[in-house]
Amino acid sequence: MKLATWNVNSLSVRLPQLLDWLAAHQPDAMVLQETKLTDDKFPQAEIEAAGYRAEWFGQKTYNGVALLSKTEASDVVRNIPGFTDPLARVITGTADGIRIVGAYFPNGQAPGTDKFEYKMQWLRGLRDWLREELAQHPKLVLLGDFNIAPDDRDVFDPVAWAGQIHCTDEERDHLRKLLGLGLVDAFRLFEQPPKSWSWWDYRNLAFRKNQGLRIDLILVSDALKASVQSCNIDKLPRKNARPSDHAPVLLTLA
């Protein structure tokens, strides 16, 4: 079984690239972030024509998430139960016996801002809910744009980024506590090339210089860990004309 995540940074703009990627990789399920579409604008027909069912949860201008799957997802939940959130950030469903939680974590802007505080509250809300969700669904995958670089090896210039957004101790502590629920970063189950990033700023020729962060993650529950066969970042779409600033990440389960 193959599972994927991609922050597409506007599904309207990136739909042709998404359809190409689905055709090339044929994931059984895929989650998208930053669709930036109200629900009435979701390209359901095009995605169904590509062989996928879809569940989506969007809003105007910002955020927005979707869950695509070859078989229809069941028990679909939008956002975090128990955490009131005006923004469309999470979509969850069960496909092929796996509880799939696709999330667009808040960016957080900078430590000390209201947006950072919201990020902390959101992370707490996610953890409180996931604890219950894991108890009910031992086979669970949490994947998406985490907006947190787990470790200094996930940052192209850890000295310059020390204490900056995506790299603060507070964010990393929240990520550690998520992992403490019984999840593991699938990418790090394998030897990986150094300087593996999933996001490169559009500015400063960052992709050309390979100056990025690994902030798009796939966490698998302990019950699934032994069945993980591979986890890789696909940099190719970042080389396209009009690329997303994020690359897709692909997980293969036995």
Added chain:
DNA sequence: ATGTCACCTGGTAGGTGA
């Protein structure tokens, strides 16, 4: 040394968020 993109409102650019 510098270097972006996508969205909105309401323009015949400027602001916001990332």
